[in-house]
Ligand code: HEM
Ligand code: HEM
């Protein structure tokens with residue numbers, strides 16, 4: 001992928017900019033995994049880096065890098081599909097490039113401060129300059145404001161290009177969805193001394209991102225991917241997209257209630273949260289069916305020589321198919337497991353939550369964003385039909401196996417916590433530590449670390465593949481052409 | 486497709502409009518519920534406490550009262566019970582002082598990144614015990630932690646622990662020294678005491694009831 005600085009067959013500047021976003025995203029993904037490994041080691045060997053690089057620091061960088069790399073890859077994906085969909089160059093491309101460098105500089109400063117300053121005194125200055133101490137959106141206030149400005153530039157680019165170029169259904173959904181996605185960030189930008197109020201609005205950002213706006217975003221990417229990779233028919237894909245929007249927002253917006261069972265909010269959220277969040281898996285099943293159905297259908301058409309073409313980018317298609325299933329499994333099944341209040345009172349805040357968090361973020365987002373990166377590489381080298389290499393297969397195999405392994409381990413750990421710490425002992429300090437020190441729990445943590453290492457090995461294959469597949473595949477295509485001539 | 490009349494089930498316009506209506510309706514409902522919830526989770530006032538009016542989130546001056554967490558037969562789960570007056574760090578705090586203290590405590594909680602090891606109201610990280618009802622934990626109230634820290638009251642013991650956590654280990658997994666000052670520690674304890682008085686609809690359930698039977702044991706290997 002780095003080599004594509006040289007090989008750059010893109011017609012549009014927007015798509016070159018997209019590659020820059022992908023490059024930073026993959027670096028942050030690597031950082032995320034390393035931090036996760038440090039935190040996982042600390043579960044087993046608590047003295048590891050104690051009072052040097054404590055668990056809270058490693059974990060903060062782990063989940064912050066996660067959110068930021070995904071946002072980078074999402075912005076990159078939009079710059080990638082923007083000219084394809086609208087048929088024109090991004091309107092404010094110069095500004096867009098500037099915004100990229102500003103954002104990247106800001107992210108670098110924030111991460112360095114996290115790592116070297118870590119925590120500050122208990123006053124406003126810390127929240128403005130060091131970290132805000134709120135899971136996932138720890139970025140200090142100055143960075144929040146910077147992010148808002150950069151996102152406004154990005155949004156202007158998308159919106160202006162949309163109004164000037166072709167207004168496809170996919171673009172219409174994206175323009176509306178990105179507006180909500182960006183606006184929600186503002187809900188996480190204030191201080192209150194009321195912890196219930198704090199968490200009420202904090203969930204607006206987290207839940208309404210991952211279970212509403214990000215899901216719709218992924219629906220749009222999958223729609224674009226199916227058209228681009230399979231040559232699926234736009235009318236059908238876009239109709240599905242609107243049905244998905246209907247079901248995702250219809251269940252996900254009020255599904256927010258499943259986070260309002262125990263934070264000081266009124267009891268009526270039990271019923272509302274349970275009902276709507278229980279419906280959330282429905283669109284995820286639909287999305288899964290849709291991707292597989294289109295894949296089979298288009299493949300069939302192509303093989304019968306009727307219309308369209310067979311998969312022209314097998315790595316990207318593989319990751320999109322894994323996305324369809326992973327979203328359903330991680331968010332749909334693992335989410336449904338603990339979404340009813342009767343169950344959630346025991347699972348709330350155990351490793352069960354972490355099991356779901358891992359499989360959902362990976363299955364629903366990491367997968368398709370990696371797929372978009374492969375589409376980027378294909379474009380950068382002007383490859384007509386890109387196929388999997390050995391490295392692609394190793395990356396897929398190890399990462400998927402690793403994340404599934406971590407999820408199962410954490411599920412076992414969570415189960416043990418639910419039964420021993422919560423159901424039997426009723427929570428509290430002693431109950432917590434007794435459950436943490438039982439062999440079942442420790443074994444599960446051991447397996448999580450092992451599977452984390454497997455995941456990381458897969459990541460190394462992924463990076464190697466992204467860096468080399470373009471050149472290899474382009475050379476292969478040239479050979480075939482030369483032989484034909 | 487054009488010209489000919491098609492079924493609505495395959496009409497893009499139909500699905501687009503339905504999506505917009507459903508999203509709009511859900512959003513309006515959420516806003517309406519939010520208004521109601523905002524009213525119910527606004528902090529109560531000192532007068533409420535004096536008059537025995539129960540609020541889901543009581544006033545900061547709740548730190549001047551004894552707090553308990555008891556089964557409520559009508560609601561079917563435990564709820565915080567605010568009892569008689571009780572000095573906090575040896576005094577009664579005025580409404581202004583208590584509010585200032587709580588604010589400082591909440592700021593410190595964020596500045597020290599507590600939530601990336603602990604859960605608060607069950608949200609956060611899973612490396613250390615949940616802090617929702619930490620103030621009421623038998624560990625602090627049965628003499629264990631007051632003994633280890635050599636303090637007479639729960640608040641003094643907690644403050645001492647927060648200032649030098651790695652000097653008072655209870656397990657191999659320890660809390661690190663976060664450079665918490667005396668003022669910050671007092672404020673944090675106030676924040677924790679206030680949080681324990683929040684009505685969490687019965688979370689955590691059966692809080693430490695069975696763990697009490699283990700009192701004094703050496704279950705932590
Ligand atoms: C791709 C979509 C999703 C992602 C990325 C995701 C991610 C997460 C994460 C990271 C958390 C933990 C938050 C924390 O740190 O406190 C969480 C909590 C939760 N999620 Fe999801 N989730 C998704 C979809 C769903 C769905 C569809 C459901 C229900 C059907 C669901 C149900 C829940 C519940 C009930 C909790 C609260 C757990 C607790 O009480 O501790 N999630 N989710
Ligand atoms: C090398 C692989 C990884 C390791 C060793 C690892 C380890 C960890 C650890 C130790 C935590 C803290 C859990 C706790 O508070 O108890 C964590 C949290 C988290 N990680 Fe990972 N992680 C890895 C990969 C990933 C991946 C691939 C994703 C998603 C794409 C991810 C998403 C998350 C999320 C969302 C949380 C917060 C969960 C919650 O609060 O419920 N991690 N991880």
Ligand SMILES: [Fe+2]
Pocket residue numbers: 207211255256258259
């Ligand atoms: Fe949620």
